[in-house]
Amino acid sequence: MIKAENLSYSFPQKDLYNNISFTLEDGQHCAFIGTSGSGKSTLVDIIMDPERYMFDGTLEIAPNCRIGYVSQFSQLDETKAVTVYEYIGEEFIKLQNEITSICTEMETAWDIEPLMEKYQQALDAFHAISGDDFESNITKELNLSDLSKLKDQLVSKLSSGEFKLIQVIKEMLTGPDLMIMDEPDVFLDFENINSLKKLINSYKGTMLIITHNRYLLNHCFNKILHLENTELQEFDGRYIDYNFSLLQRKIELQELAIADTEELARNEFLINNLRADATVHVESSKKGKSLKARVKLNERLEARRIKTPFVDIKQPRIRFVTDNVLEDTIALKVTDYSVSFDDVILEHVNFEIKSTDKVALIGPNGTGKTTLLRDIFQNCKDSIEINENIEMAFLSQLQGEMLNESNTVSDEFFDAGFKTNQSIQSYVINYGFDEEIVNQKISSLSGGEKNILQLAKISAGNANLLLLDEPTSHLDTYSQIALEKAIEDYKGAILMISHDYYSIINCMDYLLIIDDKTIRKITMRKFRKMIYANHFDRDYLEIEQKKKAVETKIESALKNTDFELAKVLSEELEGLIKLL
Structure with a gap:
């Protein structure tokens, strides 16, 4: 469906991607994650309209790929006097009316050849979006998302959360080859989040969804794209398994980093001693060679320092402080x-x-x-x-x-x-x-x-x-x-x-x-x-709470560089993840 190779792109003030590569196959439901400002929405914009952007590398999209899109910033048009049914079925109804109009025109036309061509084009477009069943499909999707009660309600009367779900249904019903959604969960209440989960899981096509919603991440996806620090990592599998693999990697990398730091410190000590000796014994070529060898060794150690773009992630240190603490009032x-x-x-x-x-x-x-x-x-x-x-x-x-x-x-x-x-x-x-x-x-x-x-x-x-x-x-x-x-x-x-x-x-x-x-x-x-x-689900949420408690203990063990405890706790965490 999509293949990107060595794609790089920068804003004037910021590099967004550095030679990133990924593929998106037919039928995959892919969560696109990464810290705020890492460039997820921009990459979606590039996929939607590659001609607008000057990027390096290649981006291949399947020929004739139809893309459906739901923006994170959807605006409800309160002046539009259409019902939910009319809004969802807008494209179907428009084509249906066009076909009817052409048929009426053909009844009295002398030359019907051009009209026949127009008729066939409109009919092909109608079939391409499964138009024959659109009425029953609208009803089915509204029932699935528990929104059937809204069918005859004016769109202008919907809440922002209801409107977002209606947008999702509208895009899905036209059967795009690739469905892209940018944070569709924002501002949805508990019931609507569950409805969105049902809609995502029922969709048979390919999906690329930017989301930070922990509930959806754990329940809706079989592929992860993770964009961080200008690099991209892809993972075939559940988000919960990906997150666990990152945690294991973090334990391993921190242990290696400490060993590297200790080795660098030892080597730096020897270099300083050799430099002091070389100053005193200027004529000693042996000490000079030893110094050069140690400096080169240090350079190699520095060069191999572990690069951890998906583990060493810059996190905000949020603090709410008040000097005016009022007690029991x-x-x-x-x-x-x-x-x-x-x-x-x-x-x-x-x-x-x-x-x-x-x-x-x-x-x-x-x-x-x-x-x-x-x-x-x-x-x-x-x-x-x-x-x-x-x-x-x-x-x-x-x-x-x-x-x-x-x-x-x-x-x-x-x-x-x-x-x-x-x-x-x-x-x-x-x-x-x-x-x-x-x-x-x-x-x-x-x-x-x-x-x-x-x-x-x-x-x-x-x-x-x-x-x-x-x-x-x-x-x-x-x-x-x-x-x-x-x-x-x-x-x-x-x-x-x-x-x-x-x-x-x-x-x-x-x-x-x-x-x-x-x-x-x-x-x-x-x-x-x-x-x-x-x-x-009660069992899911209770296991999630236990999982969080174990993750907190692992974080504490890593702060104390107690890697053995962190490894034991990670095994306990793996057991909880299997239950999920």
């Missing part, structure tokens, strides 16, 4: 809050959050979570009461709301109170960025980089109440884990909208769930039971 109180647009979304909402509570706000797409969070941040309603000692920070899922796209990164941090470019460079390095990024326009950054930038700005403040709207969206898995650690260590209060099961389980004290237009509090135990009953 109410930070936020909401009393009889209501909000409506065309219809009532939320009504009679009551809850309070203490100054050190970490709370997840969950509920289906389109139920008013973001509106509530924004109203709290703006403190614009009498029903919302903020403690006078609380300072808030807000992370928006609409990244342009909190970041000025026309600013450079440097401008953004000067606005946040930084005084010099050097202090900004030193600060952003901690978040996994290169120094050069300070001169880049925010509009040029990836979705994940923009979210990391929002987190960096929040971290630079002194807020003691964080309002986070889908903070894991667009983040790579390394950044998600770093964010979880930052939340765990934070001393203030957090109210976080999330549909990421892992982040909720790993970080939150309890949840607020939207239910029948109001909000009720539930414990983590009840949340787990709800998830087991309605969405995810």
